[in-house]
Amino acid sequence: MNKIVVAITGASGSIYASQLLAKLTALKDQWQELSVVMTENAKQVWQTELDNEGYKNYPVKFFSQNDFSAPFASGSGQYNTMIIIPCSMGTLGRIASGVSSDLITRAADVVLKERRKLICVVRDTPYNLIHVRNMETVILSGGIICPATPSFYSKPSTIEAIANTVVDRVLDLAGLDITTFRWGK
Numbered sequence: 001m002n003k004i005v006v007a008i009t010g011a012s013g014s015i016y017a018s019q020l021l022a023k024l025t026a027l028k029d030q031w032q033e034l035s036v037v038m039t040e041n042a043k044q045v046w047q048t049e050l051d052n053e054g055y056k057n058y059p060v061k062f063f064s065q066n067d068f069s070a071p072f073a074s075g076s077g078q079y080n081t082m083i084i085i086p087c088s089m090g091t092l093g094r095i096a097s098g099v100s101s102d103l104i105t106r107a108a109d110v111v112l113k114e115r116r117k118l119i120c121v122v123r124d125t126p127y128n129l130i131h132v133r134n135m136e137t138v139i140l141s142g143g144i145i146c147p148a149t150p151s152f153y154s155k156p157s158t159i160e161a162i163a164n165t166v167v168d169r170v171l172d173l174a175g176l177d178i179t180t181f182r183w184g185k
Contacts, residue, residue, distance in 0.1 A: 001032035003079040004174065005072045006060075007104040010041025013086035013123040013148050014049040017042070019160060019167045020085055021058045023178070030176050033079070035072060037063045037103050065102045072107045075114040081174050082111045085121040086148060089131050092120055095143070096134035108143075118143040119173050121166065144173055154181035 004024065008017045024034055038055060046055055063070040071077035084091060084104065091104060095118075100106040111118045120143060124131065135145045150156070150165040168180040 002030060002081060002174075002176070003033040003035075003072075003077070004031050004081045004083065005035045005037065005079050005107055007082065007084040007087075007091075007107065008036065008038040008042040008046075008055070009084060009086060009088040009091045009104065010039050010045050011086040011088035011091075011123045012045060012049065013121075014042070014046040015159065015163045016121060016123070016148055016166055017046070017085050018050060018054060019163045020083065020170060021055070021060070023164075023167060023171060025058055025060070027171075027176055027178070033071075034060045035063060035070065035079075036060050037065060037067075037070070037107070039065055039102075039104070063103060065104065067103055068106060070103055070107070073103060073110065075110050077110075079107070079111070079116070081117045081119070082107055083119045083121065083170060083174060084108065085119075085170065086123040087120040089122065089124050089134070092122060092138065093130070093134045095120070096137035096141075112138075112141050112143060115142060117174065119146055119170055120144065121146050121148050121170060123148040146170055146173060153183065
């Protein structure tokens with residue numbers, strides 16, 4: 001059974017985290033544990049972008065950014081999937097450099113060293129060469145870079161539907177069974 005940790009950083013794109021948490025909550029039969037770590041900047045960005053503190057309403061366990069006693073801070077916790085959504089370029093750079101200065105970067109380091117699934121949903125644009133090289137390093141280390149680039153062939157008509165084109169890809173990458181638009185069906 002899946003043990004999933006969701007990390008939310010201060011990059012713009014709180015709607016992606018919001019939609020992911022809503023969908024994961026609805027898929028509770030597909031995971032054993034769902035934990036969340038959120039930076040203080042992420043909370044500010046969420047409030048700015050979504051005009052609420054809805055992250056407090058999800059029935060999941062929250063951990064502080066400096067709680068190194070969290071079960072996913074060690075490989076023995078057996079969390080098999082980590083999703084960083086949105087993933088700031090600063091967080092990506094620290095992961096690529098092996099800097100485990102907080103719970104998010106420590107958990108990412110653990111997931112990579114244990115050869116488990118790390119999905120980084122980067123949202124910044126455009127990229128500079130440092131970003132590209134950090135993405136390359138994470139990919140070569142076994143991580144997945146999933147840019148928060150929505151698709152439009154499903155003809156989404158709301159901002160939530162647009163965001164869900166990315167979130168559904170993330171859920172697919174995480175190996176969860178979902179119902180979504182599929183090309184050619």
